[in-house]
Amino acid sequence: xxxxxxxxVHRLTPYVPGEQPKLxxxxxxxxxxxxxxxxxxxMEALQRELxxxxxxxxxxxxxxxxxxxxxxxxxxxxxxxVGNGSDEVLAHAFQALLKHEHPILFPDITYSFxxxxxxxxxxxxxxxxxxxxxxxxxxxxxxxxxxxxxANPNAPTGRLLELEAxxxxxxxxxxxxxxxxxxYIDFGGESAAGLLAKHPNLLVIQTLSKSxxxxxxxxxxxxxxxxxxxGLERVKGSFNSYPLDRLAAAGxxxxxxxxxxxxxxxxxxxxxxxxxxxxxxxxxxxxxxxxANFLFVRHPQRDAAQLAQFLRDRHIIVRHxxxxxxxxxxxxxxxQDAECRALIDAIDQL
Amino acid sequence: xxxxxxxxVHRLTPYVPGEQPKLxxxxxxxxxxxxxxxxxxxMEALQRELxxxxxxxxxxxxxxxxxxxxxxxxxxxxxxxVGNGSDEVLAHAFQALLKHEHPILFPDITYSFxxxxxxxxxxxxxxxxxxxxxxxxxxxxxxxxxxxxxANPNAPTGRLLELEAxxxxxxxxxxxxxxxxxxYIDFGGESAAGLLAKHPNLLVIQTLSKSxxxxxxxxxxxxxxxxxxxGLERVKGSFNSYPLDRLAAAGxxxxxxxxxxxxxxxxxxxxxxxxxxxxxxxxxxxxxxxxANFLFVRHPQRDAAQLAQFLRDRHIIVRHxxxxxxxxxxxxxxxQDAECRALIDAIDQL
Numbered sequence: 237x238x239x240x241x242x243x244x245v246h247r248l249t250p251y252v253p254g255e256q257p258k259l260x261x262x263x264x265x266x267x268x269x270x271x272x273x274x275x276x277x278x279m280e281a282l283q284r285e286l287x288x289x290x291x292x293x294x295x296x297x298x299x300x301x302x303x304x305x306x307x308x309x310x311x312x313x314x315x316x317x318v319g320n321g322s323d324e325v326l327a328h329a330f331q332a333l334l335k336h337e338h339p340i341l342f343p344d345i346t347y348s349f350x351x352x353x354x355x356x357x358x359x360x361x362x363x364x365x366x367x368x369x370x371x372x373x374x375x376x377x378x379x380x381x382x383x384x385x386x387a388n389p390n391a392p393t394g395r396l397l398e399l400e401a402x403x404x405x406x407x408x409x410x411x412x413x414x415x416x417x418x419x420y421i422d423f424g425g426e427s428a429a430g431l432l433a434k435h436p437n438l439l440v441i442q443t444l445s446k447s448x449x450x451x452x453x454x455x456x457x458x459x460x461x462x463x464x465x466x467g468l469e470r471v472k473g474s475f476n477s478y479p480l481d482r483l484a485a486a487g488x489x490x491x492x493x494x495x496x497x498x499x500x501x502x503x504x505x506x507x508x509x510x511x512x513x514x515x516x517x518x519x520x521x522x523x524x525x526x527x528a529n530f531l532f533v534r535h536p537q538r539d540a541a542q543l544a545q546f547l548r549d550r551h552i553i554v555r556h557x558x559x560x561x562x563x564x565x566x567x568x569x570x571x572q573d574a575e576c577r578a579l580i581d582a583i584d585q586l
Numbered sequence: 587x588x589x590x591x592x593x594x595v596h597r598l599t600p601y602v603p604g605e606q607p608k609l610x611x612x613x614x615x616x617x618x619x620x621x622x623x624x625x626x627x628x629m630e631a632l633q634r635e636l637x638x639x640x641x642x643x644x645x646x647x648x649x650x651x652x653x654x655x656x657x658x659x660x661x662x663x664x665x666x667x668v669g670n671g672s673d674e675v676l677a678h679a680f681q682a683l684l685k686h687e688h689p690i691l692f693p694d695i696t697y698s699f700x701x702x703x704x705x706x707x708x709x710x711x712x713x714x715x716x717x718x719x720x721x722x723x724x725x726x727x728x729x730x731x732x733x734x735x736x737a738n739p740n741a742p743t744g745r746l747l748e749l750e751a752x753x754x755x756x757x758x759x760x761x762x763x764x765x766x767x768x769x770y771i772d773f774g775g776e777s778a779a780g781l782l783a784k785h786p787n788l789l790v791i792q793t794l795s796k797s798x799x800x801x802x803x804x805x806x807x808x809x810x811x812x813x814x815x816x817g818l819e820r821v822k823g824s825f826n827s828y829p830l831d832r833l834a835a836a837g838x839x840x841x842x843x844x845x846x847x848x849x850x851x852x853x854x855x856x857x858x859x860x861x862x863x864x865x866x867x868x869x870x871x872x873x874x875x876x877x878a879n880f881l882f883v884r885h886p887q888r889d890a891a892q893l894a895q896f897l898r899d900r901h902i903i904v905r906h907x908x909x910x911x912x913x914x915x916x917x918x919x920x921x922q923d924a925e926c927r928a929l930i931d932a933i934d935q936l
Contacts, residue, residue, distance in 0.1 A: 238813035242685035250823025273638035288623035290802035335592035356824040452640035452832035463588035473600025482802035
């Protein structure tokens with residue numbers, strides 16, 4: 237508390253990111269990082285970028301990176317916005333697109349940063365309950381609204397919404413910007429980017445943190461109609477001219493270009509996820525169907541907080557949210573095979 | 587323009603950064619980058635950080651970097667805030683500390699991002715004219731205000747305000763947050779960080795882009811009372827948990843630790859500046875006394891825009907601002923000796 241703070245600051249409740257433990261030797265299944273390293277092509281690109289050039293500002297418009305992203309999705313560069321991780325991209329999108337007369341809508345259980353952005357920008361919001369199977373029902377998003385934000389697959393549930401449902405949602409809300417946050421889409425879903433030609437109100441947000449194993453580099457992007465992108469650029473250009481440093485931009489370009497490595501690693505993660513799902517179900521866990529690189533699970537007879545502590549005592553970290561409706565769930569990142577095996581072995585000690 | 591934009595977006599006038607030309611072989615004296623490469627210790631640290639670890643999120647609190655900065659200034663880590671370049675740090679500081687009942691004050695001629703931040707966060711401001719010698723008179727900052735922002739040395743003038751004057755300003759405005767933006771302080775001034783123990787309303791902001799030759803890495807920081815820092819952390823934690831990637835943080839730590847290289851390069855820049863100042867004065871230019879890594883100059887008989895174009899035709903880029911009071915000035919970054927020599931040779935062709 238300080239008299240020097242702007243009024244707003246007193247009312248903020250910042251987001252709490254998952255723990256980044258200082259200890260090594262842990263089985264870290266708590267923040268949905270990819271268990272495989274970034275593509276070797278990323279390392280080569282970073283290596284080339286090290287040098288005297290770091291004394292110079294990066295390209296404020298990240299043109300090479302935008303071109304790579306546009307190329308990957310078959311879009312034009314003016315349909316692409318880039319930022320310092322998808323969290324920054326989301327922040328700019330909330331400020332640029334979601335402050336209107338009516339409250340915005342998002343699920344009651346979803347990425348917990350959304351209400352935080354609303355607090356930061358004074359955006360009214362209303363949450364829409366997931367159904368009993370923890371699924372989003374798009375027909376529940378029919379109220380007058382200033383925008384809609386859905387994570388797909390949703391976090392922390394991992395449940396996928398089919399493209400057909402998103403198409404229906406977009407068509408039913410032509411006056412509202414609709415943000416589809418696809419941080420986890422590459423682990424089993426189909427991107428809504430394919431709907432961009434039909435829907436000028438659609439903004440798709442993705443990240444290189446998960447499926448490209450680059451959480452440590454901080455690169456995210458948005459795809460949308462050039463007018464939506466221009467709105468984001470106006471906010472970004474009023475905030476920070478150069479959010480992507482030279483190394484991050486160079487590494488991101490290489491990651492997007494190495495499609496083969498991307499396909500290999502994401503399919504390995506999906507295969508391990510199915511193994512882990514089955515192993516957990518065999519041990520009595522209820523597992524929400526996941527199209528992400530994590531599983532959202534509960535055990536009918538075990539308290540989730542105690543379970544998380546039991547695993548922690550065995551150097552395995554998973555994420556537990558003390559939040560309504562989900563306090564009996566654990567979110568478990570899909571690790572390498574050996575890490576998932578270690579998790580199951582620990583559970584077998586129960 | 588788009589109906590999907592928040593109202594605010596229609597009213598924004600984004601900052602226009604200096605050109606980052608795609609051509610090579612230019613004498614680039616337009617964006618105040620350091621002419622010398624980063625410390626070799628930075629390259630070694632970056633080299634060590636390349637690897638599989640990039641799949642993991644960085645420390646959201648950048649503790650190692652905060653400790654290095656605190657160590658450099660003899661402060662505690664909770665007096666340090668870090669961000670993605672000092673532009674991001676400034677943005678958070680404007681939002682966190684400068685929205686109060688009265689308008690904030692800054693000079694009519696200063697870093698042109700300040701009014702842009704005010705636009706982004708709906709902050710009222712009033713500009714206070716520099717005197718005829720382009721100097722800040724702190725006694726002009728006595729009106730009731732919601733905060734004061736001064737760049738020291740000022741940009742684009744390069745003029746330094748003495749610490750004694752800043753001390754006076756702080757004492758005269760005990761109810762206002764006062765931000766001293768020291769992007770260029772290492773080229774001839776003394777940091778106001780030494781006043782922090784006396785003034786809980788002081789926030790000092792610095793960057794590694796200039797005196798540490800790391801514009802390409804995007805690292806800035808703020809120093810202040812723990813309560814001011816907490817205000818910034820609350821905003822940052824509501825915006826983006828991880829603005830500093832693993833490479834940027836590692837490089838920054840190494841840059842701060844290599845004090846010898848820092849001393850050498852900043853003194854070389856200062857020596858070249860004095861040579862360049864004299865050479866320009868001998869050719870009839872009026873040069874504002876500079877404590878920065880650039881000179882702000884005009885020629886009584888030459889139009890500044892034409893002069894900039896003349897230099898550009900000879901592959902030398904300097905910065906010209908089409909703004910009231912300064913449209914007849916050029917801002918010239920201090921380059922390496924040979925670059926400054928090339929500039930003077932070109933001028934001699936006039």
